Amino acid sequence: xxxxxxxxxxxxxxxxxxxxxxxxxxxxxxxxxxxxxxxxxxxxxxxxxxxxxxxxxxxxxxxxxxxxxxxxxxxxxxxxxxxxxxxxxxxxxxxxxxxxxxxxxxxxxxxxxxxxxxxxxxxxxxxxxxxxxxxxxxxxxxxxxxxxxxxxx
DNA sequence: GCCAACGTTGGC
DNA sequence: GCCAACGTTGGC
Numbered sequence: 484x485x486x487x488x489x490x491x492x493x494x495x496x497x498x499x500x501x502x503x504x505x506x507x508x509x510x511x512x513x514x515x516x517x518x519x520x521x522x523x524x525x526x527x528x529x530x531x532x533x534x535x536x537x538x539x540x541x542x543x544x545x546x547x548x549x550x551x552x553x554x555x556x557x558x559x560x561x562x563x564x565x566x567x568x569x570x571x572x573x574x575x576x577x578x579x580x581x582x583x584x585x586x587x588x589x590x591x592x593x594x595x596x597x598x599x600x601x602x603x604x605x606x607x608x609x610x611x612x613x614x615x616x617x618x619x620x621x622x623x624x625x626x627x628x629x630x631x632x633x634x635x636x
Numbered sequence: 637g638c639c640a641a642c643g644t645t646g647g648c
Numbered sequence: 649g650c651c652a653a654c655g656t657t658g659g660c
Contacts, residue, residue: 490646516655538646596647614653616645 486622487522487532488610489548489584498534498545498589507586512557513567515579519619523580524554531587533622533630535610543595544630552583590634604629 489511491497501509514520526532527550534546556577559565572578600611609620622630 492646518655542647614645616654618645 486627490535490537490618492538493536512581522619543593546589547587548584551585554580557581
C-alpha cells in the first residue's frame with residue numbers, strides 16, 4: 484500500500500466537509516497540474532492519504548482518508564460553469580482525473596506545518612521542501628509513521 | 637528549444 | 649495583502 488498527501492483549502496473543502504458527506508466519501512476533483520494528476524493515476528484502491536489543510540490560519544495535516552475508487556475522468560473539466568473548466572479536456576478525451584476518498588479518521592489534533600518542518604525525520608519530505616506547490620504527492624512509509632508518531636506525542 | 641512574461645499557490 | 653517559488657504559455 485502506498486501513502487499520499489492531498490491538499491485542500493478548508494474554507495472550500497475541509498475535513499469537516501468530508502465528514503458530513505454521505506458515507507463520508509467524496510470525489511477529489513479540480514486537480515489541474517500534470518504531476519499531481521500522475522500521482523492520482525498511480526493511486527490504488529486501499530491506499531491511504533493525509534488530508535492536508537492549506538491556505539488557512541493553521542495549515543497542517545488534519546486527517547486520514549482512504550482511496551476508495553482509483554483514478555477516473557474529472558467531469559468538472561468539461562463543465563463550462565465549473566471553476567475547474569478546461570477546454571482541453573472532453574468526455575471522449577479526458578485530460579484530468581480524480582479519485583474518490585473516504586474519511587478514515589480525523590487526527591486527534593492538526594499536525595501543523597511548522598511542526599512538520601521542525602521534525603528532522605521529515606527533512607526530505609516533499610511537503611516541507613522549498614516552494615512545494617504540489618497538491619497531491621507521495622509520502623514514504625517512514626514519513627507517514629513519523630507524522631502519526633507526532634500525533635501521539 | 638529557449639526563455640521572458642504571466643498566472644497560481646500558499647505561507648506568512 | 650504581500651510576495652517568493654513554481655508551472656505554463658507563447659513568441660521567436
